[in-house]
Every structure is written in structure tokens, then in C-alpha cells.
Amino acid sequence: MPLHSIRVLDLTRLLPGPYCTLMLADFGAEVIKVEDPIAGDYMREFEPKLDKEGVFFQSLNRNKKSICLDLKSEEGKHHFLQLVETADIVVESFRPGVMERLGIGYETLKTINPGIIYCAITGYGQTGPYKDKPGHDINYLSYAGLLNLMGEKDGKPVIPTAQIADIGGGAFPALTGILLALFERATSGKGQFVDISMLDGVVSWMHMLLPSFFAGQDVNRGEELLNGGNASYQVYETKDNRFLSMGGIEEKFWKGFCEGIERNDFIPLLNEPLHVQEKLIKEIGTIIYSKTLEDWMEIFSEKDACVTPVQTLAEAENDPQVQAREMIQTVFYPKLGKTKQIGIPIKLSETPGEIRTTAPKHGEHTEEILRGINSVK
Template identity: 65%
Template sequence: MPLKNTRVLDLTRLLPGPYCSMLLADFGAEVIKIEDPKMGDYARHYEPKLDEDSTLFHSLNRNKKSVCLNLKSEDGKADFLEIVAKADVVVESFRPGVMERLGLDYEKLKNVNPGLVYCAITGYGQTGPYANKPGHDINYLSYAGLLNLMGEKEGRPVIPATQIADIGGGAFPAALGILLALMEREKSGEGQFVDISMLDGVISWLQTALPNYLSHNTTVNRGEQMLAGGLAAYAVYETKDGRFLSVGALEPKFWEAFCLAIERSDFIPLLEAPLQEQYRLNYEIQTIISEKTLSEWLSIFSDIEACVTPVLSFEEMTEDPQVIARGMIQTVKHVTLGETKQISTPIKLSKTPGDIRSHAPKLGEHTTEFMKEMGILKK
């Protein structure tokens, strides 16, 4: 596998860090979760549970090993330093200064292992006036200006149903940063510090909105952005049976096909009409869509290329033929639970694909085995 013989020490908890290290583990990295002996990763204790740990923990921590160390004790710190000497990567998600107070910051660790790649995932990064502020996904979206754009015109901002900052702004950039640093190490033999700010990551996602402001100082209000309420061709409509149809007919050929399918050819010239006209268009299309059920509309659009799709529930998504064909939901065997279902990796490699090889570890499951392998006597 691409990351075989790459050892990652993962000190992170909850979502962003574990998602990052999961991506690495899925492609062969040996990921060692360094957990506190008493509490472990907080995500273990969430509900609902499978066996002893939460479903979230099972999903994020497959292919990993759990080793318990008390990093606040002198023995635990000494053991950690010995492990670091034989590692390639350290990932942590504490607030800036925590690792330094433990005596285990990057400067200390690189003296032990100059080739170490050290990645810190934080809300605001290692520098700036907010560096030491606490925060969660909603806070990073707010500071980035993204939350202000989400929702309907004249309504309140709408919180997204998935954690954009944690995963898109934190986990994925962290995984990429680690891989880039490992590639550079192949040339120089030296590791480096990877500073990931979830706020930075979210700002970098604003490619369809922020450049307009930066170049022309134009501000778009909530519900007026082209791809967030400003175009009738890019919207969600309710059907007769209370279901929803999403329309993404942005290009003229798709818009024309859509207009002909709903029998309103007079709408065709209005694809890029002014905003107020778009609102009128949206209202009229909604009136038309509400005349038929979702099933009836899907039948009408089944052979028409207009970028029209149903809004699916989880139950429908997991049974969708495209999702099944891509293997995005996998059934894996668990030693105590039997068969369980997991979300697969979205990264498809033709030669060295990712794989779910083992279930999430119990707290401290690999401590004794790993310490023996490292040549460290148990204290």
C-alpha cells in the first residue's frame, strides 16, 4: 500500500484529527492512537454505541492501534519520546502551547527525530490573535464568512448538517500537508511542522464567492449568491407528495432541456435573468413541480439530461445503484459484533487502493504488544 512502513502517532480526538489519520491508515500507514489510560478519545463515549464504543468512533478509527500513555507523567513522556524516535509523523489537535507545556512540542521532538513530520490541527492556527481561542465547526464557519451566506434570503444563517470546517478545512488539508512534507523529506531527509488552521481551510473553500469580493469589492447577501439561492436553475423544489427535487441546470443545454420537460419553453431565455426575475421564475417553477409526485418527475426526467435528481434520505442513498457500484458503503467483519457497515474511502487508486483491514481498537488494546515491539519495558 502507498503508506506501508509509515508510522503515524495520533494524539487527536473527536473528528478532524481522527478523520485525517483514518485517510492515512486506509492506505497502509501504521496509525498508533496515543490515548489517555482513563478517558481515551472522547468520541468513544458518544451515543449510540456499537459494543463498548460509539458508532462515530468505530467509523473514524478503523485500521488503527490503541496505545495508552499518560503524557502528564515522566514515565509516559519518556516512553513517548522513545516511540517518536521510530516514527514518521505526529498528529495532534491541542490548542497551541499544550504540547510545549508537556515538554513534547515540535522543537523537542525534532531533536529526538530530525525526520519527523509534525502536524498540528487547530481552529485558528499557531499564530494570530485568535490562536488560543476555543472553537468548534460553527465558529470557524462564522469567522470565514461562509455561515453568513448559508440559508434563504432574509432568513437566519443555516447550520450545515455536516462539519465543513472539521473535515474540509482541517482533516483533508492536514492529510495533504503531511503527504507533502513526507515527499519533501525524501529529498532533504528532514521533517517539518505542518500548521493547519480550520478557519484557513474554510476560507480556501470560498472559491465561488470570495474572489468576486476581493476583485470588485462586491458583497452578495444570503440567498442571492448564484449557487445558493440566486438562480432558479440551481434550486430545490418540493413535489406534490412532500418530497424534494434538486435542479442543477446551470448550462444552457441543461436549462433548455429542463424547461422543455416542464413544458415552459418561454423560460429558456431567462437562465441568467436579473435577481428579481429569478425569484419570480423560482416561484413559477415551484408551482409546476408541486403538480406531480417525485416519482412522476423522475420518470419524466429519466432520459433527459437536465441535471435533475431526487433529494435522498440515508436509507435511499445506501441503496442507490451508483453508491453501491462505487463501494462507498462497505460491510466489514467485527470480532464481537459480526458484520457492520462502514463508510468507505472516497479516494480510489487503481493500483494501490485503500482498504478497511481492521476494526476500531478498544482502549489500550495494543499497548503491551506495541511496547514490546518498540523495546520499551512496561513501567
């Protein structure tokens, strides 16, 4: 596997860090979760549970090992520094300064291992006036101005169900930064500090919003092309209280849609101003509400119109495309039996990722890893 020789020390908890190291583990890295002896990763206790472990923890921490170390004790710190000697990557998500106060910050670690790649995932980064503030996904979206643009024109901002800042603004930029640093290290032999701010990451997502604002244009909730202001990029309710989504912002797709609803007179109105779009949305809403979702899917089945059903989780799980891409996998674990897991989104033709082991029990590999340290010595 592409990362089979890479050792990662993962001090993160909850979602952003574990998602990042999950991607590394799925492609062969030895990811060692360094957990507090008492509590460990808080996600272990989240309901619902499977085999006394939270299912979210099970999902995010497959293919990993767990070691319990008290990093506030001299013994725990000593063992951690020994592990750093043979590690390639350290990932942590504490507030800035915590690792330094423990005596195991980047400056200390790089004296022990100059090739170490140290990635810190925080809400606001290592610099700036907010660096010590607490936060969660909703807070980073709020500061970035993105949450203010989510939702309908006359309603309040809508909280996204998936964690945009945690994963899109934190985990994936961290993964990218780590792999870039690994690539660079192959030439220089030196590691480096990877500073990931989830607020930075969210701001970087706004390439279809901020350039308009920079150009002097008002950007408002529910009024933009891609946030509900246009009839061609919209969600409509059907007769059976289901929904379909329409994403035909190009002329050819809009034309197919208008033909499907038998309103060819709408075709020239694709890019009309907001007041026309509002009337279109209302009229199209009435038309779509006249038939069931199944009826509309039959009508649009042979048209290139970017019309899709708004599926439930059960429907998405059984969707033939999701199945074909193996994004929901059933794996067998000796202790758990058959278990469903989210698949691997990065497809490599020669060295694909794979689900090998279940998430580790708290401290499951402590003795094994410590024996490995002693044998090296």
C-alpha cells in the same frame, strides 16, 4: 499498500484529526492512537454504541491501534519519546502551546528525530490573535463569513449538517500537508511542522464567493448563483412533500429542464437578474409541486438536465452509484459480526485502500507496542 512503512502517532480526538489519520490508516499506515489512560478519545462515549464503543468512534478509527500513555507523567513521556524515534508522523489537535508545556513539542521532537513530520490541527492556527480561542465547526464557518451566506434570502443562516470546517477545512488540508511533507522529506531527509487552521481551510473554500466581493460586488445570502438566488440552481418541493434538486446552470441543462416542465418560454431567462429569478423560482415551484417526485424523475430520466432526487439516508445507502463505488461497505469483524462502514473515497488503481480491522479498544495495543520499543532497545 502505499503507506505500509509509515508509522503515525495520533494524539487527536473527536473528528478532524481522527478523520485525517483514518485516511492514512486506510492506505496502510500504522496509526497508533496515543490516548489518556482514563478517558481516551471522547468519541468512544458518544451514543449510539456498538460493543460498548460509540459508533462514530468505530467509524473514524478502524485500521488503527491504541496505546494508553499519561503524557503528564515522566514514564508516559519517556515512552512517547521512544515511539517518536521510530515514527514518521505526529498528529495532534491541542491548542497551541499544550505540547510544549508537556515537554514534547515539535522543537523537542525534531532533535530526537529530524525526519519527523509534525502536524497540528487547530481552530485558528499557531499564530494570530485567535490562536488560543476555543471553537467548533460552526464558529470557524462564522468567522469565515461562510455561515452568513448559507440559507434562504429572508431567513437566518442555516447550519450545515456535515462538518465543513472540521473535514474540508481541517482533516483534508492536514492530509495534504502531511503527504506534501513526506514527499519533500524523500529528497531532503528532513521533516517539518504542518500548521493547519480550520478557519484558514474554510476561507480557502470560498473561491466562488470572495472574488466577487473583492471585485466590489455585494454577496448576500440566498441571492447568488450557487446559494439559492437562481432558478437553475435550486431545490423544489414535489406533490408528495419530497424535494428535487436542479443544478443546470449551463444553457444546455437549463434548456432540458425547461423542456421537461413544458415551459420553453423560460429558456431565455437563465441569467436574468435577481428580481426575475425570484419570479421564476416561484413559478417553477408551483409547477414542480403539481407532480410527485417519482413522476418528475420519470420525466427527467432521459434528459440531461441535472435534476436529482433529494434522497434520504436510506435511499442514499441503496443508491446504485453509491453501491457501485463501494462507498457503503459491509465488513465482518469476529467480535462485532457484520458491520456497515463508510467506504474509501480515494480510488487508487494499483494500491487501493482497504478496511482491515475494527477500531481498537482503549489501550488495546499498549503492551504490544511497549514490547516493541523494548525489543528495539
